[in-house]
Structures are given as structure tokens and as C-alpha cells.
Amino acid sequence: MAGLAPGRKRANPSRSSRLARVVPTYYACQRCTACCRWPGEVRVTEAEIQALARHLGLSEDDFIQYHTRVRVDRLGLSLMEKPNGECIFLGGADCTVQPVKPRQCREFPNLWRFPGFQDYCQAVPREVSDEEYLRLTQTDRPPTASPESSPQPDPICAPPSTHA
Numbered sequence: 001m002a003g004l005a006p007g008r009k010r011a012n013p014s015r016s017s018r019l020a021r022v023v024p025t026y027y028a029c030q031r032c033t034a035c036c037r038w039p040g041e042v043r044v045t046e047a048e049i050q051a052l053a054r055h056l057g058l059s060e061d062d063f064i065q066y067h068t069r070v071r072v073d074r075l076g077l078s079l080m081e082k083p084n085g086e087c088i089f090l091g092g093a094d095c096t097v098q099p100v101k102p103r104q105c106r107e108f109p110n111l112w113r114f115p116g117f118q119d120y121c122q123a124v125p126r127e128v129s130d131e132e133y134l135r136l137t138q139t140d141r142p143p144t145a146s147p148e149s150s151p152q153p154d155p156i157c158a159p160p161s162t163h164a
């Protein structure tokens with residue numbers, strides 16, 4: 001879909017319409033937790049570390065020591081994984097830090113995604129109005145997030161077959 005922003009597609013372009021209307025598609029997460037289990041990095045910013053540490057009642061130093069590791073590119077930190085590869089904060093079928101989970105987690109798959117993500121993610125697509133799309137994706141963002149504190153979209157939750 002070259003030329004269209006993520007989450008948008010052409011709506012039923014008719015022969016008579018040379019300017020097809022563009023409607024947003026919102027992917028409703030089904031909380032299958034697949035993206036919390038597949039290999040990869042969940043990058044965390046300084047602001048996110050502060051929020052996570054506060055949420056867990058830890059000092060930032062302790063949080064960094066016990067719950068993060070240096071990213072593969074060595075340019076920052078990511079959340080630690082359990083020995084089986086799933087995120088350290090996955091508890092059963094729930095994210096145990098849901099209110100303060102990193103923006104990278106919140107924004108997938110509506111504000112960033114990788115080609116073929118539907119093969120791994122069970123989020124259900126539905127066409128919505130522009131207003132609803134804005135409202136829904138707004139709730140994908142943490143209240144304190146700022147563009148500066150956002151990690152770059154990255155296939156940290158990339159499918160196992162393509163992630164190193």
C-alpha cells in the first residue's frame with residue numbers, strides 16, 4: 001500500500017471515482033500475548049524506566065539492574081527476557097505492567113508493524129471513522145509519552161523466523 005499511512009487503505013474505489021476515499025483500519029488487540037512471547041527486544045526510554053520503576057516500587061537503579069539488559073545495538077536498554085524468551089513482565093496471559101507498559105508495546109500493531117504481522121498477531125481489523133481511529137490510537141499511547149521519548153518503531157516483536 002505504497003503512499004498510504006499505516007492503518008489506512010483505499011475504500012472500495014469505484015470506476016467512477018478517480019479520488020478513492022481513504023478510510024482508517026484499526027486493529028483491535030485480542031490479548032493473545034504472542035507479541036510478548038516471541039524473541040526480540042522491547043526498548044525502554046529513560047522516562048519509561050522511571051514510570052516502570054515507580055509502578056513496581058523500585059529505585060531506577062534496581063529496576064535497571066534486575067529488569068533490563070543492554071540492547072544488541074548497545075545504544076540503550078531493553079526489557080529482560082525470561083529463560084524461555086518471553087518478556088519478564090508477562091504473567092500468565094497478562095502484562096503485569098499494563099498501565100505503564102512501554103510505548104513500543106502500546107503502539108503495535110496500529111502505529112507500527114512489520115510486513116506479514118497478521119501471521120503472528122490476532123488483532124482484528126475493522127474500518128473506522130477518522131475520528132474513531134484518532135481516538136482509539138490515542139489510547140494506545142501512554143499519558144506521559146512524548147515524541148522525543150518514543151523508541152523508533154523496531155521489529156523487537158518481529159516474528160521468530162526473521163528476528164536475529
Ligand code: SF4
Pocket residue numbers: 035036042079087088089090091094095096097098101102105
Ligand atoms: S511489557 Fe507487557 S506488553 Fe510489553 S512485551 Fe512485556 S508483557 Fe508484553
Ligand code: SF4
Pocket residue numbers: 028029030031032033034035036108109120121122123
Ligand atoms: S500479538 Fe497482536 S493480538 Fe496478540 S497481544 Fe500482541 S497486539 Fe494483541
